[in-house]
Amino acid sequence: MGNAPTCREAILAIKPYIPGKPIEEVQRELGIKDVIKLASNENPLGPSPDAVQALRDASEKVYLYPDGNCYYLKESLAEKLKVSPENLIIGNGTDEILKLLAETYLDSGDEIVMADPSFSEYEFAAKVMGGRAIKVPCRNFRHDLSAMAAAVTTKTKLVFICNPNNPTGTIVGKAALEGFLKEVPPHVLVVMDEAYAEYVTAEHYPDSLEFVRNGMNNVIVLRTFSKIYGLAGLRVGYGVAASQIVNDVNRVREPFNVNLMAQAAAIAALKDEAHVGKSLEMNNEGKKYLYNQFEALNLKYVPTEANFIFVNIEKDSREVFKELMKKGVIVRTGDIFGYKDFIRVTIGTQRQNEQFIWALKEVLNEV
């Protein structure tokens, strides 16, 4: 008994997440106006105009609690994804669903298996519950599925496959995934984090929703409205799984976790397929442009299936980050993923990509 409240020992080891620097913060700190953010894999085209209209229409209703069941959003998603509303759980961003999964399945001492490098929030969620993350190194920037299967023990409750992987942009293919799912014991829940699914162009990318449609009960697929749907600011993501999984996760969900504006905008964004198409097309063009520029600069990059590129700049990324920022470009340093000479850059609009390349050339000469 101390003389002040003390937090749980389990959470002392949690390292705070380092978010992409907000534009306003850079403007405030450096006193510069023209800032572009290529750090958080947002959709540079912005939200669907239909979503913006839905927000305006809903703005006077915000005094009411949101629908805690997300009835209409689930109906829309179920129709689009060809699953039942009972297969859906909606979260305050996929971030929240990650934490809900940890709260549902991890007791102290339990393990999760994840790739390294991959999205840091899997480990965060595990640590909140006193769990331990077993990190399996990537091979050639890709998930090493056989090593991940081998890392599963009787303590393993969750395996995370980030597909496409953040920060590398690589994917796990259909055949490899099917083989992996056969190896994983049925008590282990396989979490397919598909935040960037809509950007994938590779034909061997798995339709993992098919596992759920076929009644497989140890897979959950996570998707988000934060990326291609351009609604990161609203916080809305979802999970698709067998209803038993959804019911269990719902036990730990707060009743009003998804705000009213997010629900309204997500429904509208989902219908605007033209906006998604345009966003994908722009991403594909930007990808080609940046590949060409990196090659001209003799920089090695990891070919991506997402809306960002992990590129080896062969200099200390924190230094490069600082200098790029002074030129109004925010990127993500690789050190937080264990690759100190890499940066992760979001594919922007053509104008943003050009500004980034201009700034990068200048900085690489200076640093």
Add this chain to the structure above:
Amino acid sequence: MGNAPTCREAILAIKPYIPGKPIEEVQRELGIKDVIKLASNENPLGPSPDAVQALRDASEKVYLYPDGNCYYLKESLAEKLKVSPENLIIGNGTDEILKLLAETYLDSGDEIVMADPSFSEYEFAAKVMGGRAIKVPCRNFRHDLSAMAAAVTTKTKLVFICNPNNPTGTIVGKAALEGFLKEVPPHVLVVMDEAYAEYVTAEHYPDSLEFVRNGMNNVIVLRTFSKIYGLAGLRVGYGVAASQIVNDVNRVREPFNVNLMAQAAAIAALKDEAHVGKSLEMNNEGKKYLYNQFEALNLKYVPTEANFIFVNIEKDSREVFKELMKKGVIVRTGDIFGYKDFIRVTIGTQRQNEQFIWALKEVLNEV
């Protein structure tokens, strides 16, 4: 090892929260159009027009992640509350802060102390972490502080004081609270849930922020934008505490827990003191009207310091609830709080209050 993922045993006992029925759901189920909701203690005047304008202005920016630090909202709150931004933590509604507190302080087997009846989410949060809620019966619908102090053991980590109390509307006064805080050992964090603080008219209501301003490090005060500020749909609440508490709770907070629209609207709502004043005045008038009507109907009610009234209708509240709903009025049944003959009704606009009283009279004659 089963043949499917199994959830933690600790969460099996969680009873799902029963939210106030959404208007749309009642319209859908009963096929009626004119429905008023007096079930969730929302502000019937709606949001501040300034908040609505802020939402419209922000609607095209939703493709960007929100500021994970809530910089500008914290600045506004700090100025208004006369605390430092380091004393503030912002949540996806106060609901989220309750869960964050449990995640920060409760290991399996730890205890919380709370009143009964009181807000059910305290127990929910405790159960998620394998904690146990010690519920101390109210006396005369009020927190029994000496019994609550006596219920504190070496396992107690959190004590919840809901002030005004939901669902009874009663308050803990300044002198009683000060006495209680002297009795509680310093390792116990006292959570003052003041969601309805802005509605209180009693002069002996404590200024609990003064404890934080004076450096007391085992008190956290929770407030919300969901009630008098009319932003329930956006999900934004906050905690005020010593920076050490805030830092510890921040360990378990997801990086982008508070959406961008909520931050923009909350800043605007906070400045619109006229709207808060008008809301308070309407509540005071509605309170008088409803007291008079209840007295005329010979119904006993608990005098309230909040925007709802707990009233003894001397009939099965679930029956009355169903019949009221058919007449387009949604209230909250008392059975969920252990008072099956009570209903909790939100004080609405004059028109809504009149519609409620009309419906109640009809129903009490029928049931």
